[in-house]
Amino acid sequence: MSYKITVIPGDGIGKEITDSAVEVLEKVDEKFGLGLSYTYKDAGGTAYDKFGTPLPDDTIEACKASDGVLFGAVGGDKWDNVDPALRPEKAILGLRKNLGLYANLRPVKVADALVEYSPLKPELVKGVDLVIVRELIGGIYFGDKCESEQHNGAERAWDLENYSVPEVDRIAKLAFETAKLRRGKVTSVDKANVLATSRLWRRTVAKVAESYPDVELNNLYVDNCAMQLAIRPTQFDVIVTGNLFGDILSDEAAVVGGSIGMMPSASIGTSTSLYEPIHGSAPDIAGKGIANPMGTILSAAMLLRYSLHEEAAAKAIEAAVDKALADGYRTPDLWKEGFQKANTEEITKVICERI
Numbered sequence: 001m002s003y004k005i006t007v008i009p010g011d012g013i014g015k016e017i018t019d020s021a022v023e024v025l026e027k028v029d030e031k032f033g034l035g036l037s038y039t040y041k042d043a044g045g046t047a048y049d050k051f052g053t054p055l056p057d058d059t060i061e062a063c064k065a066s067d068g069v070l071f072g073a074v075g076g077d078k079w080d081n082v083d084p085a086l087r088p089e090k091a092i093l094g095l096r097k098n099l100g101l102y103a104n105l106r107p108v109k110v111a112d113a114l115v116e117y118s119p120l121k122p123e124l125v126k127g128v129d130l131v132i133v134r135e136l137i138g139g140i141y142f143g144d145k146c147e148s149e150q151h152n153g154a155e156r157a158w159d160l161e162n163y164s165v166p167e168v169d170r171i172a173k174l175a176f177e178t179a180k181l182r183r184g185k186v187t188s189v190d191k192a193n194v195l196a197t198s199r200l201w202r203r204t205v206a207k208v209a210e211s212y213p214d215v216e217l218n219n220l221y222v223d224n225c226a227m228q229l230a231i232r233p234t235q236f237d238v239i240v241t242g243n244l245f246g247d248i249l250s251d252e253a254a255v256v257g258g259s260i261g262m263m264p265s266a267s268i269g270t271s272t273s274l275y276e277p278i279h280g281s282a283p284d285i286a287g288k289g290i291a292n293p294m295g296t297i298l299s300a301a302m303l304l305r306y307s308l309h310e311e312a313a314a315k316a317i318e319a320a321v322d323k324a325l326a327d328g329y330r331t332p333d334l335w336k337e338g339f340q341k342a343n344t345e346e347i348t349k350v351i352c353e354r355i
């Protein structure tokens with residue numbers, strides 16, 4: 001067995017969290033004999049500083065030639081004033097597009113040990129186990145845009161949202177397939193009372209649903225969904241939604257789970273899949289060695305499961321994270337009186353010891 005993994009640390013806390021996840025991967029490799037090898041590539045502001053572009057071609061090529069990509073995060077205030085086409089965020093957007101990663105799976109499962117960390121009452125959080133299936137390479141993110149123009153004597157900017165039936169059809173099918181393997185419920189989230197794209201979205205999802213009689217479909221407007229996530233998150237199994245709504249709802253859902261630092265994701269499509277935590281480069285804590293690496297570690301577990309089909313190794317990582325939490329270790333984002341504070345390096349060691 002041998003597998004090639006491309007690691008893209010990126011900016012801010014990106015290096016700290018990917019170093020941590022690779023350490024954990026090395027530990028499972030030792031135990032399960034997976035034969036993992038790593039190629040490190042630049043992306044984001046760091047790549048812009050070195051090469052004048054946030055996404056060098058050889059980063060894309062390395063991703064395509066590997067069995068899975070582990071991505072940290074990109075972005076930071078330092079690059080706020082660069083040409084918008086060269087912003088660090090263009091690196092992750094470009095990778096998603098170049099690799100055809102049309103679906104982003106963002107599971108939200110609350111570890112027993114973290115139930116009390118949610119801003120919601122424990123009885124509302126216990127048993128939360130949902131997955132947001134976010135469309136990732138369409139919608140307003142990738143429509144035509146104008147940074148600035150004169151219109152009726154005033155400056156304006158615009159971003160166009162568009163979705164085609166095939167784009168909605170493929171993400172809806174993936175959501176229904178996902179629901180079939182889970183609790184059989186899809187909630188499609190849109191703004192069909194206002195937006196034409198959402199009405200096409202809703203019609204297309206309904207059509208796909210006809211082929212899945214055993215899966216229940218219900219539709220929610222995005223504003224209501226945002227509220228429902230805060231008042232009764234256990235009602236959700238699979239949430240399928242567009243690019244922008246999925247971005248916003250997943251950060252909200254992360255809070256239900258106690259900290260955004262815990263949340264992993266898998267971006268899948270037509271080429272190599274990419275795995276990354278849902279959070280960003282956290283410039284406010286970068287370089288301090290205190291970032292929570294567990295979202296990235298759990299993303300690495302998803303890589304083992306979905307790209308390498310190494311289920312036992314994936315489960316070993318997830319169990320080790322659960323055990324570290326159950327044993328009372330907390331990174332600063334989760335720390336409370338009575339618990340053992342662990343920085344990035346320390347929690348990594350604690351997790352490795354539990355593999």
Ligand SMILES: NC(=O)c1ccc[n+]([C@@H]2O[C@H](COP(=O)([O-])OP(=O)(O)OC[C@H]3O[C@@H](n4cnc5c(N)ncnc54)[C@H](O)[C@@H]3O)[C@@H](O)[C@H]2O)c1
Pocket residue numbers: 013072073074075076077089092260261262276278279280281282283284285290291292293295333
């Ligand atoms: N996929 C990505 O690369 C990605 C995702 C989101 C944001 N970003 C970029 O990251 C930069 C910062 O964005 P932001 O501040 O809005 O969002 P962010 O997710 O980076 O941070 C939001 C808050 O959560 C905290 N946080 C995030 N991850 C954490 C972790 N692992 N452990 C502990 N605390 C953590 C941060 O300290 C901050 O207080 C921006 O440039 C943004 O565009 C990149």
Ligand SMILES: CC(C)[C@H](C(=O)O)[C@@H](O)C(=O)O
Pocket residue numbers: 075089092093247278280
């Ligand atoms: C950095 C940004 C482009 C990205 C997004 O909006 O998709 C991020 O917020 C995410 O959630 O992965």
Ligand SMILES: [Mg+2]
Pocket residue numbers: 247248251278
């Ligand atoms: Mg986001």
